[in-house]
Amino acid sequence: MYTTKGVVGYDLTRLLIGSEGTLAVITEATLKLTPLPEARRLMQAVYTNVGQAAAAISRIMAQPATPCALEFMDAAAIEMIRSYSQADLPHGAGALLMIEVDGPKSALDDLATAIHTAATDSGLIHFHEARTKEESDALWATRKALSPALRTIAPNKLNEDVVVPVSRLPELIAGLEGLSREFGIPIVNFGHAGNGNIHVNLLYDSQDPQQEANARPCLRQVFDLVIRLGGTLSGEHGIGREKRDYIALAIDPPTLDLMRRIKAQFDPKGILNPDKIFPPAT
Amino acid sequence: MYTTKGVVGYDLTRLLIGSEGTLAVITEATLKLTPLPEARRLMQAVYTNVGQAAAAISRIMAQPATPCALEFMDAAAIEMIRSYSQADLPHGAGALLMIEVDGPKSALDDLATAIHTAATDSGLIHFHEARTKEESDALWATRKALSPALRTIAPNKLNEDVVVPVSRLPELIAGLEGLSREFGIPIVNFGHAGNGNIHVNLLYDSQDPQQEANARPCLRQVFDLVIRLGGTLSGEHGIGREKRDYIALAIDPPTLDLMRRIKAQFDPKGILNPDKIFPPAT
Numbered sequence: 001m002y003t004t005k006g007v008v009g010y011d012l013t014r015l016l017i018g019s020e021g022t023l024a025v026i027t028e029a030t031l032k033l034t035p036l037p038e039a040r041r042l043m044q045a046v047y048t049n050v051g052q053a054a055a056a057i058s059r060i061m062a063q064p065a066t067p068c069a070l071e072f073m074d075a076a077a078i079e080m081i082r083s084y085s086q087a088d089l090p091h092g093a094g095a096l097l098m099i100e101v102d103g104p105k106s107a108l109d110d111l112a113t114a115i116h117t118a119a120t121d122s123g124l125i126h127f128h129e130a131r132t133k134e135e136s137d138a139l140w141a142t143r144k145a146l147s148p149a150l151r152t153i154a155p156n157k158l159n160e161d162v163v164v165p166v167s168r169l170p171e172l173i174a175g176l177e178g179l180s181r182e183f184g185i186p187i188v189n190f191g192h193a194g195n196g197n198i199h200v201n202l203l204y205d206s207q208d209p210q211q212e213a214n215a216r217p218c219l220r221q222v223f224d225l226v227i228r229l230g231g232t233l234s235g236e237h238g239i240g241r242e243k244r245d246y247i248a249l250a251i252d253p254p255t256l257d258l259m260r261r262i263k264a265q266f267d268p269k270g271i272l273n274p275d276k277i278f279p280p281a282t
Numbered sequence: 283m284y285t286t287k288g289v290v291g292y293d294l295t296r297l298l299i300g301s302e303g304t305l306a307v308i309t310e311a312t313l314k315l316t317p318l319p320e321a322r323r324l325m326q327a328v329y330t331n332v333g334q335a336a337a338a339i340s341r342i343m344a345q346p347a348t349p350c351a352l353e354f355m356d357a358a359a360i361e362m363i364r365s366y367s368q369a370d371l372p373h374g375a376g377a378l379l380m381i382e383v384d385g386p387k388s389a390l391d392d393l394a395t396a397i398h399t400a401a402t403d404s405g406l407i408h409f410h411e412a413r414t415k416e417e418s419d420a421l422w423a424t425r426k427a428l429s430p431a432l433r434t435i436a437p438n439k440l441n442e443d444v445v446v447p448v449s450r451l452p453e454l455i456a457g458l459e460g461l462s463r464e465f466g467i468p469i470v471n472f473g474h475a476g477n478g479n480i481h482v483n484l485l486y487d488s489q490d491p492q493q494e495a496n497a498r499p500c501l502r503q504v505f506d507l508v509i510r511l512g513g514t515l516s517g518e519h520g521i522g523r524e525k526r527d528y529i530a531l532a533i534d535p536p537t538l539d540l541m542r543r544i545k546a547q548f549d550p551k552g553i554l555n556p557d558k559i560f561p562p563a564t
Contacts, residue, residue: 002447003446003477003512003513005445005517006514006516007516009529009532009538010297010301010541010545014296015292015293015297018289018292035345035346064386103385104347104389104393107388107389163287195285196285197285197287230285231285232288232290233290234289235285235289236289238289250290255291255294258294258548259291261547265544277291
């Protein structure tokens with residue numbers, strides 16, 4: 001299809017996207033490009049707890065100055081940033097948001113004001129606007145260094161990208177803190193707050209018998225928690241082999257069977273990534 | 283699914299959207315709402331011919347001040363508007379664009395300037411910015427009256443919503459003018475220019491034996507033209523019963539067979555809108 005619109009027959013393009021190579025081999029793709037915005041501005045908002053940050057996320061997403069990025073970090077992630085950067089972050093912080101807006105240069109002041117207004121409540125203990133591109137780049141570098149920096153805490157990690165409705169974010173983070181204590185596994189959380197898509201990192205040492213024994217049972221409880229909160233197992237990473245044994249938590253048996261039957265129409269011989277997404281038939 | 287993101291299993295939601303009731307009965311839908319923009323501004327740009335308008339559309343879509351609406355009207359549609367409204371449109375106009383931008387109030391002047399710059403070339407014979415909400419509403423009322431006004435020209439119409447790549451718009455309109463002359467059927471064209479999604483209206487009188495005999499053969503030639511230009515039969519209306527006999531023009535036999543087999547997985551008894559989308563099996 002070479003048009004940006006089309007409703008002739010079923011939307012097979014969307015069915016193939018995210019199918020992890022189980023339905024077809026894509027040999028050619030025509031992409032629609034979006035023009036780069038004229039300017040951007042990055043803000044940081046720090047809250048005493050996750051509940052206040054989650055309420056701010058909801059307010060930010062409900063007003064028209066929609067951010068182009070809205071990143072969340074929990075207390076453990078904030079402490080990590082403090083330990084390896086010069087970031088001037090207040091102590092006692094329970095949650096940090098990075099909020100970026102883009103648009104015409106003339107609009108940025110108003111967009112930033114709208115974000116500041118939506119972000120403000122009694123729990124906001126720090127709000128900062130990056131004033132130069134260098135400062136903004138430095139803040140993003142801090143965020144992007146988080147994932148590799150996890151390796152300095154523990155030799156092994158289980159990194160999942162669960163999703164919950166934004167309103168359930170406080171329960172997710174509180175639940176994860178409980179599981180971390182219960183299983184003795186540090187859990188660091190950050191991710192894409194506007195979608196409730198959080199990277200949950202279970203940090204452990206496979207040479208420690210107790211941690212090695214606890215890591216996967218803890219992960220199973222993480223997934224149970226996510227499902228209880230109306231969420232799902234993955235927002236962008238997919239299922240692959242790692243999560244196929246958990247997919248039945250998120251998808252009921254008739255729907256899973258329907259998906260298997262759809263795969264059989266595309267791939268009657270079962271040769272396209274046969275081990276991915278679906279657990280082996282029992 | 284209650285999350286705005288999710289890649290667990292196949293994207294059945296997207297498969298159901300546009301399936302015209304042939305795969306499932308949707309009993310509940312959770313929608314994501316987008317906040318209303320703070321302000322809008324509408325512009326009108328008139329060109330001597332469709333080629334210049336199409337080049338302007340491409341320039342407008344390639345710069346960051348993306349319009350929230352970008353409507354096209356051909357010469358016949360412009361003449362209709364002139365005949366039933368007080369619109370001050372220049373004579374000799376071959377194409378008219380209605381271009382609306384939205385965003386924060388403080389950005390509108392810059393957005394409008396960017397649109398004016400992108401819209402300008404040697405073929406631009408008239409450019410006008412609506413300065414009040416009343417004026418903007420009046421211009422939109424003119425556009426929205428076009429479709430009902432077609433009934434005053436001829437008692438019958440065949441109204442299709444074909445799509446072509448924006449770069450092929452001049453060839454589409456020229457081809458439609460040729461078919462109109464060849465079959466003696468007036469054709470009026472307008473629609474959503476940014477997507478190349480054009481409402482093609484064949485106007486005829488079913489009581490006139492010549493027109494009645496010519497209307498459907500002319501429509502078949504319209505679809506052939508669209509396919510030749512790399513387009514497709516429908517951008518938003520769908521296939522239903524009216525266009526099912528043409529679907530093989532747009533979708534090759536193996537893909538059409540695959541779609542039929544997907545339907546059979548959802549609807550093994552063939553009870554869900556059995557007459558829609560697909561022609562009866564031969």
